[in-house]
Amino acid sequence: MTQTLVVIGNGMVGHRLVEILRDSSWRIVVFGEESRPAYDRVALSSYVDTWSSADLELAPLTGCELRLGEKAVSVDRERRVVVGASGVEVQYDALVLATGSVPFVPPVPGRDLPGCHVYRTIDDLDDIRATVEAADRPGRHSGMVLGGGLLGLEAANALRGMGVSPHVVELAPRLMPIQVDDGGAGLLKRLVEKLDLTVHTGTSASSIERDGTRLIAKLANGVELDLDVVVFSAGIRPRTDLDLGLELGPRGGYLVDAACRTADPRVFAIGECASVEGVAYGLVAPGYAMAEVVADQISGGTKVFPGADMSTKLKLLGVDVASFGDAHATTEGALEVVVNNAVAGTYSKLVVSDDAKTLLGGVLVGDASAYPSLRPMVGKEVPAALLQPGGSVDLEMPADAQVCSCHAVTKQTITDAIQSGVACDVAELKACTKAGTGCGSCVPMLKKLLTDCGVEQSKALCEHFTYSRAELFEIIRATRITTFTAVVEKHGTGRGCDICKPAVASILASLNNGHILGETQVSLQDTNDRFLANLQRNGTYSVVPRIPGGEITPEKLIVIGEVARDYGLYTKITGGQRIDLFGATVDQLPEIWRRLVDAGFESGHAYGKALRTVKSCVGTTWCRYGVQDSVGLAIELELRYRGLRSPHKLKSAVSGCARECAEARGKDFGVIATENGWNLYVGGNGGFTPRHADLLVSDVDTETLIKVIDRFLMFYIRTADRLQRTSAWLEGLDGGLDHLREVVVDDKLGICDDLEAAMAAHVDDYADEWRGVLEDPEKLARFTSFVNAPGTPDPTISFRAERGQRVPVQLGIPEVVR
Amino acid sequence: MTVVCDFEVLRPEQGVAALLPDGSQVAVFLTADGTLHALDNIDPFSGAAVLSRGIVGDRGGVPVVVSPVYKQAFELATGKCLEEPSVSVAVHPVRVRDGVVELT
Ligand SMILES: Cc1cc2nc3c(=O)[nH]c(=O)nc-3n(C[C@H](O)[C@H](O)[C@H](O)COP(=O)(O)OP(=O)(O)OC[C@H]3O[C@@H](n4cnc5c(N)ncnc54)[C@H](O)[C@@H]3O)c2cc1C
Ligand code: SF4
Ligand code: FES
Numbered sequence: 075m076t077q078t079l080v081v082i083g084n085g086m087v088g089h090r091l092v093e094i095l096r097d098s099s100w101r102i103v104v105f106g107e108e109s110r111p112a113y114d115r116v117a118l119s120s121y122v123d124t125w126s127s128a129d130l131e132l133a134p135l136t137g138c139e140l141r142l143g144e145k146a147v148s149v150d151r152e153r154r155v156v157v158g159a160s161g162v163e164v165q166y167d168a169l170v171l172a173t174g175s176v177p178f179v180p181p182v183p184g185r186d187l188p189g190c191h192v193y194r195t196i197d198d199l200d201d202i203r204a205t206v207e208a209a210d211r212p213g214r215h216s217g218m219v220l221g222g223g224l225l226g227l228e229a230a231n232a233l234r235g236m237g238v239s240p241h242v243v244e245l246a247p248r249l250m251p252i253q254v255d256d257g258g259a260g261l262l263k264r265l266v267e268k269l270d271l272t273v274h275t276g277t278s279a280s281s282i283e284r285d286g287t288r289l290i291a292k293l294a295n296g297v298e299l300d301l302d303v304v305v306f307s308a309g310i311r312p313r314t315d316l317d318l319g320l321e322l323g324p325r326g327g328y329l330v331d332a333a334c335r336t337a338d339p340r341v342f343a344i345g346e347c348a349s350v351e352g353v354a355y356g357l358v359a360p361g362y363a364m365a366e367v368v369a370d371q372i373s374g375g376t377k378v379f380p381g382a383d384m385s386t387k388l389k390l391l392g393v394d395v396a397s398f399g400d401a402h403a404t405t406e407g408a409l410e411v412v413v414n415n416a417v418a419g420t421y422s423k424l425v426v427s428d429d430a431k432t433l434l435g436g437v438l439v440g441d442a443s444a445y446p447s448l449r450p451m452v453g454k455e456v457p458a459a460l461l462q463p464g465g466s467v468d469l470e471m472p473a474d475a476q477v478c479s480c481h482a483v484t485k486q487t488i489t490d491a492i493q494s495g496v497a498c499d500v501a502e503l504k505a506c507t508k509a510g511t512g513c514g515s516c517v518p519m520l521k522k523l524l525t526d527c528g529v530e531q532s533k534a535l536c537e538h539f540t541y542s543r544a545e546l547f548e549i550i551r552a553t554r555i556t557t558f559t560a561v562v563e564k565h566g567t568g569r570g571c572d573i574c575k576p577a578v579a580s581i582l583a584s585l586n587n588g589h590i591l592g593e594t595q596v597s598l599q600d601t602n603d604r605f606l607a608n609l610q611r612n613g614t615y616s617v618v619p620r621i622p623g624g625e626i627t628p629e630k631l632i633v634i635g636e637v638a639r640d641y642g643l644y645t646k647i648t649g650g651q652r653i654d655l656f657g658a659t660v661d662q663l664p665e666i667w668r669r670l671v672d673a674g675f676e677s678g679h680a681y682g683k684a685l686r687t688v689k690s691c692v693g694t695t696w697c698r699y700g701v702q703d704s705v706g707l708a709i710e711l712e713l714r715y716r717g718l719r720s721p722h723k724l725k726s727a728v729s730g731c732a733r734e735c736a737e738a739r740g741k742d743f744g745v746i747a748t749e750n751g752w753n754l755y756v757g758g759n760g761g762f763t764p765r766h767a768d769l770l771v772s773d774v775d776t777e778t779l780i781k782v783i784d785r786f787l788m789f790y791i792r793t794a795d796r797l798q799r800t801s802a803w804l805e806g807l808d809g810g811l812d813h814l815r816e817v818v819v820d821d822k823l824g825i826c827d828d829l830e831a832a833m834a835a836h837v838d839d840y841a842d843e844w845r846g847v848l849e850d851p852e853k854l855a856r857f858t859s860f861v862n863a864p865g866t867p868d869p870t871i872s873f874r875a876e877r878g879q880r881v882p883v884q885l886g887i888p889e890v891v892r
Numbered sequence: 893m894t895v896v897c898d899f900e901v902l903r904p905e906q907g908v909a910a911l912l913p914d915g916s917q918v919a920v921f922l923t924a925d926g927t928l929h930a931l932d933n934i935d936p937f938s939g940a941a942v943l944s945r946g947i948v949g950d951r952g953g954v955p956v957v958v959s960p961v962y963k964q965a966f967e968l969a970t971g972k973c974l975e976e977p978s979v980s981v982a983v984h985p986v987r988v989r990d991g992v993v994e995l996t
């Protein structure tokens with residue numbers, strides 16, 4: 075008989091639990107008080123970048139009854155029934171409490187005034203924004219964040235993004251008192267004060283009063299602040315307002331044992347609302363671990379909560395801060411090794427055991443690059459050299475050291491995955507071990523482990539080249555070799571294969587070496603490129619003319635319709651705002667293209683690892699909300715980058731305002747109009763592993779925008795692996811988005827002129843590939859099904875009708891047409 | 893005997909397809925060292941008549957053609973599929989006589 079599991083709370087941890095149990099036999103009912111499905115609360119602050127809640131969405135839950143906007147108001151443990159706010163009753167066989175936390179609001183008089191907010195949900199941020207927008211102070215607004223911990227600083231940063239100069243008020247004598255020690259906090263304060271934050275430590279607010287449209291806060295130290303908005307971020311308390319008559323932990327939270335079970339064997343608690351053996355955890359990773367425990371327990375397993383690593387690394391207001399292990403040296407006899415470099419703006423402290431042999435913890439501020447290698451060493455022996463001033467050594471981690479604390483993945487698990495050949499790069503490690511998919515701070519360590527296991531080898535393109543694609547690109551660029559034969563003779567072995575031949579052909583094309591079907595290149599091309607069309611399952615091809623920006627005249631539409639009708643082609647609108655014509659044989663391709671080219675069409679490169687389309691919405695031209703001419707820009711971009719060969723296909727889109735109808739953030743490079751210009755997003759992807767693009771530059775004019783896209787694309791083309799989309803490339807890029815920005819915006823490597831020149835050469839050299847074929851009898855001659863019977867149709871190809879169009883007959887089951 | 897084409901029409905490391913009188917198809921390849929190979933044109937994995945359009949190269953020194961549909965490699969000399977040795981395509985005798993390529 076199906077058993078019912080009721081989960082109260084659809085936050086990050088409740089969501090994870092349901093995900094884990096998705097394929098189990100349990101019927102799952104979820105009560106969620108918030109009106110939207112679970113979202114990434116850890117990334118809540120990034121909401122202010124786009125004000126799009128879609129960016130925070132977690133993978134949608136399937137296979138459960140999700141009752142959103144329905145608070146669970148009572149639980150009858152006798153009858154095993156949960157009652158929802160609407161009066162609905164659901165009976166359970168097992169109940170999991172995942173109600174999270176509530177922000178702690180200190181009892182300051184005036185704390186309930188309009189303009190005072192907490193910082194926990196998307197709705198909270200919308201409310202804060204509404205307050206800030208309603209404020210009538212000229213120039214920058216003024217705000218106060220009560221609480222100088224991790225969350226308080228995040229809230230202050232979010233306020234800054236809304237045009238507010240924040241005061242941060244912290245009761246403790248230093249910022250981030252929980253994570254960071256005095257020395258680190260001192261440096262942190264100096265660094266953040268440079269960023270328009272005013273820090274008041276060792277004091278608190280004694281009252282808040284309304285004065286017209288303003289709020290006046292009096293601090294205990296006598297300072298008075300004139301404010302537009304107040305945000306409380308003074309810590310959290312486990313949320314236990316749902317009273318089940320169960321015991322609570324010493325600091326709040328439903329008290330559970332190591333199996334996350336309360337005194338009632340059918341009731342569990344996980345995430346921030348749980349007090350596991352008396353300890354409540356305010357981070358998501360321990361919550362996820364609890365979800366794993368409960369999923370296992372209710373499936374009859376014996377897993378228990380392993381305890382949690384409370385290490386943190388974050389970049390707050392651009393300042394690296396990391397704390398791990400026993401950061402405050404509370405272990406008996408612990409020794410501290412401190413290096414405080416006021417000039418460089420870095421602070422580091424390592425905490426070691428009394429015999430200076432074992433690493434216990436540490437604090438890093440300003441430069442946290444050592445964090446990924448230090449954190450897994452906690453509890454392990456430290457090399458003495460590390461304790462010398464300025465000392466750093468290459469640490470050899472023990473096998474059981476935890477490399478990824480977000481998902482509790484050990485070095486052993488990772489090296490096993492590498493050595494067994496299951497994972498050959500960071501992306502594969504992420505997929506099979508989950509390491510690196512949380513906060514991402516362990517990714518550099520994953521890379522290092524790959525290298526340590528000798529996996530650089532896999533950078534080799536194929537058995538014929540030991541070089542990576544990027545290296546080969548540089549070789550070909552520098553030596554100006556123009557044929558594959560020369561490349562493989564000088565720099566490879568053997569005769570080449572289906573991997574290196576198209577890769578080299580693509581590099582040659584990126585470097586503007588003439589028509590891709592030229593005498594020396596044609597044999598390198600994959601069938602799609604060789605016939606400038608997309609091979610379909612029955613050996614026919616599909617044809618996609620370019621329709622820049624998706625804008626097309628009725629006359630041209632009619633031509634497409636006529637061609638499709640005359641050749642009996644199946645037509646379908648693509649996702650890239652153009653039209654795909656299916657079912658052409660190789661013999662028909664030139665005839666079809668002759669008509670298309672005559673009507674003013676050109677190749678759409680749907681067959682190539684090249685720019686596909688630049689999608690657009692109608693923008694200012696028609697749309698009531700548009701703030702820029704998105705169609706005009708999309709066409710300009712599509713015409714600029716058409717024909718550009720790259721490691722993989724490139725997709726783009728331009729939206730006329732933040733409503734984002736063109737879905738630009740799902741593209742390799744996407745542009746969204748702002749009041750002042752354009753925002754450029756890069757590295758987005760749909761497909762197999764969807765990824766939202768990251769904001770690279772904002773509010774730039776068209777000229778700057780194009781310059782940055784030129785550089786971005788060329789940098790990608792030169793350095794990516796074969797068949798690596800921009801999303802995977804960006805994720806694998808050392809230093810990630812920041813590094814990319816340094817290279818293509820700040821020109822840190824001094825290569826931007828060169829990148830721009832390369833793009834300019836591409837734009838100058840562009841010529842329509844199909845026109846090139848039609849004008850050259852030798853190239854045309856290759857478009858025959860049979861050398862000994864030109865014009866004879868391939869007898870294996872036959873069609874049948876479906877919904878009024880021709881579709882291929884399954885091969886091997888011939889049928890008569892019409 | 894079926895005439896395929898003049899030898900000079902062939903390009904090294906490329907294939908062409910020829911139609912036989914019985915309606916079947918053969919893919920003819922010229923490798924870089926000047927050797928001719930002929931295999932069934934139909935790719936057994938997809939059923940499509942496309943092997944002549946595959947990329948020619950080598951796997952560990954063994955000359956192969958790679959199907960453009962699902963990318964299996966077939967040995968040019970034997971027709972054997974390298975990924976799945978139980979699958980193979982038929983090999984046909986091919987020769988050049990008086991500058992003309994013929995299937996015998
Ligand atoms: C701004 C911010 C930044 C953060 N940064 C980090 C970070 O960098 N690293 C990190 O590890 N953690 C971070 N956290 C903490 C992290 O978000 C939490 O640890 C995590 O969300 C806890 O998940 P949870 O499911 O226990 O609680 P929540 O995500 O809070 O979910 C609880 C849900 O239950 C609902 N609920 C409560 N009572 C009921 C009821 N009676 N009926 C129905 N529904 C109910 C609530 O409305 C809520 O939606 C951050 C939190 C915030 C706010
Ligand atoms: S993105 Fe904005 S401008 Fe474009 S169609 Fe949507 S609402 Fe209109
Ligand atoms: S440590 Fe956070 S993802 Fe690995």
